[in-house]
Amino acid sequence: MNGETAWALYENRLRRVSAYIHDHLDEELDMEKLAEIACMSSYHWHRIYRAIYGETLAATVKRLRRHRAAGDIVGTDLRVSEIAKRSGYPNLQSFNRIFKSVYGMPPARYRKEGSHAAFAPSPNGRIQAMFDITLRKIAPITLVGVAHTGSYMQIGRSFETLFGTLYARGLAQPEMRMIGVYLDDPDIVPADELRSIACVTADDIAVSEPPLQQTSVEGGEYAVLRHKGPYADMHKAYQWLYAEWLPKSGRQLRDSVMFEEYLNNPREVPPTELLTEIYMPLA
Structure with a gap:
């Protein structure tokens, strides 16, 4: 062998x-x-x-x-x-x-009081949380990933497959960035039908065998929200972006997918210290 x-x-x-x-x-x-x-x-x-x-x-x-x-x-x-x-x-x-x-x-x-509570509406229906939004222009990003269908909370399953496959094929590199690409709106699409892709940056990897697939995210301007805390709380951050920040910003959305970049590893830090950047595409 x-x-x-x-x-x-x-x-x-x-x-x-x-x-x-x-x-x-x-x-x-x-x-x-x-x-x-x-x-x-x-x-x-x-x-x-x-x-x-x-x-x-x-x-x-x-x-x-x-x-x-x-x-x-x-x-x-x-x-x-x-x-x-x-x-x-x-x-x-x-x-x-x-x-x-x-x-x-x-x-x-x-x-009642977890980090998601910051996004709870006040009695007048407004969300009180405020976050700093960074506007960034980025180049297109080439990715290799594993597709996931189902609850976004379970995309970790595809990340497990992704990293196991990369290591087994000798393709893993320490400088790879972890990125999740989300293709559907969880407030509209049933949880078991949601589509996403667990990815890493891969400028120099040629993908030829499943379950790996080549994909990318568009370059351009994005509003970037940095979220600190458990992944379970992040749905509320999305709601704040759409309901609070976007109308006040005067900006328009670009017809492109949102994605998340995970800045640290859930195996290495407690959930309360997880850092995630949420990228919203702007016209």
Whole structure:
């Protein structure tokens, strides 16, 4: 078996394990079971996974469950006890403790006072939050990505596939920028039909094999909002951009897609420290 064939086997195994994790977050995910799906011994597989993704399998599962829980707290009326059970915690106290250690406050308080609360309308219907908007002119950006269909909160699944594939093919580069391209309006299109692409910048990568695809974002002028905080809170920032900033700016939208650039890594910083720049295309 040559090196290229061996890496192709790792690529397929990474994809299988990542898909299984995302499809079975509600279940008890046994680490030995995941090694079986990868068709490797637990001893070796866990080391390969950590070398590629920079975290253990167990850490990935816990991070994804916390991310989904934050989305449920912000975006649904589910009771916190239900969310805790769905996230695999044995009791509400354990969930409260872990959630507070990561998000800075317990889940019930986060539902009322998390960073998304800054975008809540006042009694007169106006949103009180104010953000600095930077106007930037950028050149076109060449991207390579993996398509995602479904809730934007779950685009991380395609980012997992993207980075696993890039590493397995020897294409990953430290200077790559992480970018998410969003093709539909989540207030209009059903969540399971939303289309997006998990991307990295790739000026010198020739893409010939799926699941990778070549794409790009247009150059031109953009209004850029820098958001600090969990990804679960960002939908409100979009609403503020459209409802508050755009009418007051006197600017017109350009018929092009919005995109996000992720300035740090959710594996390396807590959700409260995540930095994202939202790009709105202007005519």
